[in-house]
Amino acid sequence: MKTWMTVAVCSCVAFCISTAQGALVASHVGDADPLTEGWTLVQSPSGVNLSPLSPDPDFDLTSSWQMDLTEGAAEASYRYVLSGLQVLAAVTNGWRFTGIMRMESALDNGTFQPGFCDVILVTNELGFGVRAMMDLGATAATRSIKNGIDNTIQADIGGDTYYRVIFDYNVGAGTVDYYINDTLVNTFATGALTPSQIQWGDVNASTAGIGQRDFALVTFETGPLGAIPPTPDFGQPVPEPATFGLLACAAVLALVRRRSA
Numbered sequence: 114m115k116t117w118m119t120v121a122v123c124s125c126v127a128f129c130i131s132t133a134q135g136a137l138v139a140s141h142v143g144d145a146d147p148l149t150e151g152w153t154l155v156q157s158p159s160g161v162n163l164s165p166l167s168p169d170p171d172f173d174l175t176s177s178w179q180m181d182l183t184e185g186a187a188e189a190s191y192r193y194v195l196s197g198l199q200v201l202a203a204v205t206n207g208w209r210f211t212g213i214m215r216m217e218s219a220l221d222n223g224t225f226q227p228g229f230c231d232v233i234l235v236t237n238e239l240g241f242g243v244r245a246m247m248d249l250g251a252t253a254a255t256r257s258i259k260n261g262i263d264n265t266i267q268a269d270i271g272g273d274t275y276y277r278v279i280f281d282y283n284v285g286a287g288t289v290d291y292y293i294n295d296t297l298v299n300t301f302a303t304g305a306l307t308p309s310q311i312q313w314g315d316v317n318a319s320t321a322g323i324g325q326r327d328f329a330l331v332t333f334e335t336g337p338l339g340a341i342p343p344t345p346d347f348g349q350p351v352p353e354p355a356t357f358g359l360l361a362c363a364a365v366l367a368l369v370r371r372r373s374a
Contacts, residue, residue, distance in 0.1 A: 146178070157314075180315060
C-alpha cells in the first residue's frame with residue numbers, strides 16, 4: 114500500500130489520501146504556489162491577485178491558495194495536461210479527482226453564470242462535464258454546488274466554509290461516484306472516460322464574479338484506489354475584530370458579575 118500525506122501550515126490538519134498501489138498524477142496542496150507544483154497559470158492580463166493563505170485567517174486549521182478576482186478579470190485558472198502514459202494509467206486502472214475549495218464572495222445568486230469556484234477534469238467523452246462548480250445562493254450565507262455530468266444543483270449545502278468534492282471513476286463498472294464531503298450524492302453510469310487535462314480556479318469570469326476563491330486541495334490519482342478518506346476538519350471560523358470585541362466585553366462582564374455575587 115502506498116500512502117501519502119500533506120500537512121497544512123498550522124500542522125493541526127492533514128489531508129490524507131491513501132491508495133492501494135495507486136499513483137498521484139497531479140496535486141495542489143494548501144498554500145503552495147501552484148506554479149511550483151507543475152501547474153500552468155491561465156489568466157487575463159489584469160484583475161487577478163494570487164496569494165497564499167497560511168493559514169486562512171477565517172478558518173484556523175486550513176491553508177490554501179487564494180484567487181482574488183477584481184474589476185477587469187476575465188479568467189484565472191490553473192491547468193495540468195496529462196501525458197500519454199498518465200492517460201493510459203487512468204483508462205486502465207480508474208481514477209479519482211478531488212477538490213477542496215471555499216467561495217468567500219462573488220455573489221451570483223445561485224445562477225452559476227461566470228463567476229463561480231471551479232474544479233474541472235476534462236475528458237474526451239464529456240468535455241468539461243466532470244466538473245464541480247460552487248456558487249453563492251440568494252444570500253452570502255448559503256452555497257450551492259452544481260456538478261457537470263448531469264447539471265444537478267445541490268442547493269443551500271451550508272454556510273461559509275471549505276467543501277470537498279470527489280469524482281471516483283470505476284473503470285470496470287464504467288461509473289463515477291460523486292461525493293460532497295462525506296456524502297455519496299450520486300453514481301453516474303458514464304461508460305468509458307478518457308481524461309486529458311485538469312483545471313481549477315474561475316473559468317470565464319465576469320464582473321459579476323468579482324471576489325475571492327480559496328483552494329486547499331486539488332488532486333488527480335489513478336487507481337487502483339482505496340476507500341474514500343474522511344473529510345478533514347477545516348477549523349472554526351475566526352470572529353471578525355468587531356465580533357471578537359463584543360465577545361471579549363461579554364466575557365469581562367460575566368466575570369465581574371460572578372465576582373460581585
